[in-house]
Amino acid sequence: xxxxSPWYLLSLLVVPLVVAFAVAERRRxxxxxxxxxxxxxxxxxxxSARTPQRAWVPLALLVLALALAGSALAHPSVDITxxxxxxxxxxxxxxxxxxxxxxxxxxxxxAAVEAMQxxxxxxxxxxxxxxxEFSTEPxxxxxxxxxxxxxxxxxELLGPSGATALGDGLGTAVQLVESTLAGEGYRRKxxxxxxxxxxxxxxxxxxxxxxxxxxxAARAKAAGIRVxxxxxxxxxxxxxxxxIPGVVPVPPDPATMRAIATATGGQxxxxxxxxxxxxxxxxxxxxxxxxxxxxxxxxxxxxxxxxVLISAVTAGLVFGPTLP
Numbered sequence: 001x002x003x004x005s006p007w008y009l010l011s012l013l014v015v016p017l018v019v020a021f022a023v024a025e026r027r028r029x030x031x032x033x034x035x036x037x038x039x040x041x042x043x044x045x046x047x048s049a050r051t052p053q054r055a056w057v058p059l060a061l062l063v064l065a066l067a068l069a070g071s072a073l074a075h076p077s078v079d080i081t082x083x084x085x086x087x088x089x090x091x092x093x094x095x096x097x098x099x100x101x102x103x104x105x106x107x108x109x110x111a112a113v114e115a116m117q118x119x120x121x122x123x124x125x126x127x128x129x130x131x132x133e134f135s136t137e138p139x140x141x142x143x144x145x146x147x148x149x150x151x152x153x154x155x156e157l158l159g160p161s162g163a164t165a166l167g168d169g170l171g172t173a174v175q176l177v178e179s180t181l182a183g184e185g186y187r188r189k190x191x192x193x194x195x196x197x198x199x200x201x202x203x204x205x206x207x208x209x210x211x212x213x214x215x216x217a218a219r220a221k222a223a224g225i226r227v228x229x230x231x232x233x234x235x236x237x238x239x240x241x242x243x244i245p246g247v248v249p250v251p252p253d254p255a256t257m258r259a260i261a262t263a264t265g266g267q268x269x270x271x272x273x274x275x276x277x278x279x280x281x282x283x284x285x286x287x288x289x290x291x292x293x294x295x296x297x298x299x300x301x302x303x304x305x306x307x308v309l310i311s312a313v314t315a316g317l318v319f320g321p322t323l324p
Contacts, residue, residue, distance in 0.1 A: 004075030004296075011070040015063055022059050061312035065305050072301035087195045088144050088180055089123065089288055090130040091116055091155075092173045094202035094232070097135070098250035099160035101203070103237035104274055108203055111274035112232065113155050116201075119281035120151050130176055131155065134169025135162030136208050144180045165209030166202055170216035170227070170260070173198045177225050193265070194224040197288040199281075200260065201271075203233040205253040213256050217263040226266040228288060229257035230280055234272045 003009065093116070099109040120129055130144035131154045142154035177196045181188075188194055198220065206213055220227050231254035238247040254270060261268035267287070271277040 002077050003071075004077065006074055008073035008075075009070065011073055012067060014070070015066050018066065019059070019063060058312050058316035061308050061315055065309040065312055068301050068305035068308060072298050072305060075296065075298050076301060077296045077298075087124075087197070087288070088128045088130070088177060089196070090132055090144065090173045090177055090198045091120075091151075092132045092134070092169055092198050092200040093158060094164060094166070094169070094204065095133045095135050095158050095160055096162055096164040096204060097160050097241055098164070098204045098233070098237070098239050098248075101233060101237040101239040101250050103234045104232075104272070104277070108233055108237075109158060109160050111277055112201055113158055114274070115271075115277040115281045116155055117152060118278060119199075119285055120148055120155075122282070122285040128180070130180070132169060132173045132176060133158060134165050134172070135160075137162075137165055138169040138172040140172065140176055143176065163208035164202070164204050164206050165211075166206040166256070167211035167213045167216045168209040170198070170200065170213060171211045171219060173200075174216065174220045174223055174225060178223055188224055192224060193226060196225055197266070198225060198227045199230070199284060199288060200227055200257070201230040201232050202257065203231075203237070203252050204250055205256065213260055214263060217260040220264045225264065226288075227260050227264040228266040228284055229261045229268045230277070231257040231268070231270050232277065 093112065095109065099107070099112070101108050104111045123129065126146060128144035128146050129142075129148075129151045131141040131151060133139055133141050141157060142151055145151065177194070177198065181194055181196060186194065217227060231252040233250065233252045235251045237250045237252075239250050240247055252270075254268070258268045260266075267284075269280040269283075271280050
């Protein structure tokens with residue numbers, strides 16, 4: 001739970017003061033001198049000095065009403081996550097030359113494709129899945145579709161070559177999500193997340209392209225699109241490039257992956273083995289096909305405070321008031 005005006009929570013300090021005042025006042029009354037000679041008659045017409053437990057019910061309800069009212073002043077809100085079987089997921093995959101590295105067996109690209117195939121197969125049937133690849137330049141391999149066979153065939157076409165234009169790839173994926181939602185007649189309400197997400201897998205740092213990764217992430221954030229990132233490969237991964245003698249180190253860039261996910265409200269993961277890649281996509285399968293909503297619940301607290309206050313008054317009439 002979040003509070004838009006947390007300083008108003010200081011008003012809750014009145015709650016223990018009310019309780020302390022009520023207890024003190026009750027004790028003070030119990031010590032009044034008795035100016036009545038016939039104690040037997042007095043006992044018959046007055047309640048016991050010892051307060052029955054039910055007599056404290058009005059006070060308890062009043063305290064609860066004050067607590068709810070004080071919380072309402074602070075403008076509480078909650079984050080609600082709901083499953084969306086008709087969400088749109090865009091798989092954004094790095095297919096640069098470094099994806100030929102074999103630090104992940106049998107090689108990075110093959111293991112990644114197998115993990116994504118399993119991921120797509122576990123998504124709800126109504127979920128649309130699109131595929132964007134990027135190396136020196138980005139390209140839409142398959143527009144979002146609910147046809148799993150189309151996506152499966154598109155994944156089999158991926159192969160490593162070229163450099164890493166990460167920012168351009170993310171920018172293309174954002175445009176694809178926006179055009180898909182617009183084509184479906186979706187209209188975003190305020191600043192809520194749209195029913196779509198991008199799952200980005202990359203095994204290296206950007207070394208080509210015009211759009212910076214965090215600039216593209218800012219575009220995704222502005223569009224309400226969460227980006228889930230996977231830093232893929234091991235720090236010691238190497239690959240041989242044609243025309244370049246020896247092996248070239250191709251470590252992943254987890255810092256950039258983390259920054260993109262953080263900026264868009266997504267999550268970031270590391271995958272250094274084929275098994276870890278499968279596990280990451282398995283975990284994502286239960287989270288990406290969902291919508292996050294920020295809902296103000298001030299009215300709930302206000303209504304609850306009013307309802308409990310009425311109950312306190314009613315209990316006071318039935319059980320007798322505890323407050324002076």
